Amino acid sequence: MKLKTIAFMILAIGLVGCKATNTLYHWGDYNHTLYNYTKEPTDETKKAHMDELKNIITTAAEKNKKVAPGIHYELAMMEAETGNLDVAKAHLAKETELFPESKTAVKLAMREIGSL
Numbered sequence: 001m002k003l004k005t006i007a008f009m010i011l012a013i014g015l016v017g018c019k020a021t022n023t024l025y026h027w028g029d030y031n032h033t034l035y036n037y038t039k040e041p042t043d044e045t046k047k048a049h050m051d052e053l054k055n056i057i058t059t060a061a062e063k064n065k066k067v068a069p070g071i072h073y074e075l076a077m078m079e080a081e082t083g084n085l086d087v088a089k090a091h092l093a094k095e096t097e098l099f100p101e102s103k104t105a106v107k108l109a110m111r112e113i114g115s116l
Contacts, residue, residue, distance in 0.1 A: 025068035026060035028052055050078050069099050073106065080113045088113055 033052040037045040053075040060067045076091035092106045092113075 024066055026056055026063055026065035027068055028056040028059060030056060030068075030071075046078065050075065053078070067098060069102070070095075072098065073102065073109065076113075077109065080109075085113055 029052050033045070033049040037049040039045075053071055056071055057067050057075075072091040072095035076088040076095065079085075079091065080088035089110070092109055095102050096106045
């Protein structure tokens, strides 16, 4: 499977409840940047979405909220695509730490990253 496919499959599950204003998780501007990147996949929209994923991670801690499931995973896949394999592996490890149920998906992603 391609890295993007795996990332978007996981995120599709995580998108449930994104519209809620007072949620357990911090979503930031996730919907907007993902929509733009999906609609027009350019280097600019990819960077904007990656920046938003990083912002979500940072801001969640500041707001005492949890990082939403799949955020670290998606960022890991995008980092792997750009060749930042060590950063990708660190995000996958964090995803597993925060959401142990993601272990199987993370294991598959690690295999994909290992073959790059």
